[in-house]
Amino acid sequence: MENQVKQAYEAAKSLYAQHGIDTDEVLKKLAEIKVSVHCWQGDDVKGFLNKDGELTGGISVTGQYPGAATTPAELREDLEQAFSMIPGKHKVNLHAIYADTDEQVELDRIEPKHYENWVKWAKEQGLGLDFNPTCFSHEKSSDGFTLSHSDPEIRKFWIDHCKASRRIGAYFGEQLGQTCVTNVWVPDGFKDNPVDRMTPRKRLKDSLDEVFAEKLDPKYHLDAVESKLFGLGSEAYVVGSHEFYMGYGLQNDTLICLDAGHFHPTEVISNKLSSLALFTNGILLHVSRPMRWDSDHVVIMDDELLEIARELVRHDLLPTTHIGLDFFDGSINRVAAWVVGTRNTIKALLRAMLEPVDALKSAELQGDYTLRLALTEEFKTYPFGAIWDYYCAQQKVPVREQWIAEIKTYEQEVLLQRDKSFV
Ligand SMILES: C[C@H](O)[C@H](O)[C@@H](O)C(=O)CO
Numbered sequence: 001m002e003n004q005v006k007q008a009y010e011a012a013k014s015l016y017a018q019h020g021i022d023t024d025e026v027l028k029k030l031a032e033i034k035v036s037v038h039c040w041q042g043d044d045v046k047g048f049l050n051k052d053g054e055l056t057g058g059i060s061v062t063g064q065y066p067g068a069a070t071t072p073a074e075l076r077e078d079l080e081q082a083f084s085m086i087p088g089k090h091k092v093n094l095h096a097i098y099a100d101t102d103e104q105v106e107l108d109r110i111e112p113k114h115y116e117n118w119v120k121w122a123k124e125q126g127l128g129l130d131f132n133p134t135c136f137s138h139e140k141s142s143d144g145f146t147l148s149h150s151d152p153e154i155r156k157f158w159i160d161h162c163k164a165s166r167r168i169g170a171y172f173g174e175q176l177g178q179t180c181v182t183n184v185w186v187p188d189g190f191k192d193n194p195v196d197r198m199t200p201r202k203r204l205k206d207s208l209d210e211v212f213a214e215k216l217d218p219k220y221h222l223d224a225v226e227s228k229l230f231g232l233g234s235e236a237y238v239v240g241s242h243e244f245y246m247g248y249g250l251q252n253d254t255l256i257c258l259d260a261g262h263f264h265p266t267e268v269i270s271n272k273l274s275s276l277a278l279f280t281n282g283i284l285l286h287v288s289r290p291m292r293w294d295s296d297h298v299v300i301m302d303d304e305l306l307e308i309a310r311e312l313v314r315h316d317l318l319p320t321t322h323i324g325l326d327f328f329d330g331s332i333n334r335v336a337a338w339v340v341g342t343r344n345t346i347k348a349l350l351r352a353m354l355e356p357v358d359a360l361k362s363a364e365l366q367g368d369y370t371l372r373l374a375l376t377e378e379f380k381t382y383p384f385g386a387i388w389d390y391y392c393a394q395q396k397v398p399v400r401e402q403w404i405a406e407i408k409t410y411e412q413e414v415l416l417q418r419d420k421s422f423v
């Protein structure tokens with residue numbers, strides 16, 4: 001480790017120690033937190049089962065940056081590159097369309113064997129896996145409806161797909177010896193005002209009951225349900241609204257997934273955690289950055305990211321919260337997008353762990369709002385960067401911006417060669 005990094009750490013450590021914060025202990029706890037890195041940033045949500053098909057379901061990726069992964073092997077190679085620049089051991093979040101198989105398998109027929117290469121790789125890399133049924137970008141979702149479809153045959157197709165996905169998730173969990181979260185998100189909704197808001201919701205509820213009927217060991221597998229306020233082409237009404245899934249999750253003991261981009265533009269998920277946590281056994285997060293709409297921008301160190309991290313730390317929610325990422329930007333180097341978003345998420349957690357929470361809570365309890373404000377503001381310029389640098393060095397990943405040069409080399413040597421091979 002560079003001397004400068006060590007010296008800066010020692011100086012910062014003694015400053016934090018004056019407030020009773022043991023930075024060595026903080027770093028040990030930080031190393032235990034797993035972030036679920038979404039595979040779909042690597043190829044603009046195309047997947048491999050129908051990679052030339054259109055991206056539908058009211059989501060969109062913009063940008064033409066060269067070098068997107070086009071095979072499972074390339075995607076894994078890119079993920080390995082990203083993880084070599086991210087401190088800690090984490091998870092990869094797969095969508096069903098990322099099956100690694102030569103078989104022309106339909107979504108309602110997928111089996112663990114179609115993901116075996118992912119499992120083998122995850123074992124080798126010491127990673128966990130999470131899973132998602134893919135209820136979009138398919139001819140059977142072309143009119144915008146899946147689990148709430150009015151046609152029982154189409155509904156059955158999607159129910160069978162979600163059932164198959166849960167079994168794959170459970171297989172991941174058993175094979176890797178750590179819990180896999182399988183998250184159900186469906187795009188179902190109307191572009192314009194519906195007359196009947198209730199019946200599609202009733203159908204979605206019935207479909208979910210069928211999907212979740214098979215009991216799976218919670219040690220290895222947990223279910224989650226993800227709501228959304230609107231999508232492109234479903235601006236007026238989304239069947240799986242927040243109230244719908246909050247009710248469903250509470251009644252059926254599934255995790256409720258909060259995606260930072262799935263609410264009104266000024267509504268934040270950080271303010272929901274302390275409420276939901278009082279009534280649930282756990283929460284799934286999709287950390288994202290909506291800009292004006294659910295635009296899925298790369299996560300940066302903004303106020304909301306820090307506030308999410310603070311809520312998790314201050315209320316001891318880390319043990320029961322599953323932190324997933326959800327963004328996709330095709331206008332920049334996609335590996336760099338992963339690195340920036342994941343490093344920021346971990347860095348925000350570190351910043352939150354380096355705050356004098358007990359002193360702040362006690363100031364608030366005593367009504368000393370002056371102290372609360374003053375201390376919060378002073379801590380904004382405490383040297384958390386020195387602790388972060390030391391953590392990166394300790395975890396043997398690049399310190400500060402050193403990773404950018406490595407990514408540029410990877411871009412030249414690997415990513416840009418892919419596009420050339422098509423010429
Ligand atoms: C790929 C999607 O973004 C993802 O499945 C879902 O979580 C979502 O947020 C849709 O808006």
Ligand SMILES: [Mn+2]
Nearest residue numbers: 226259286326
């Ligand atoms: Mn999401």
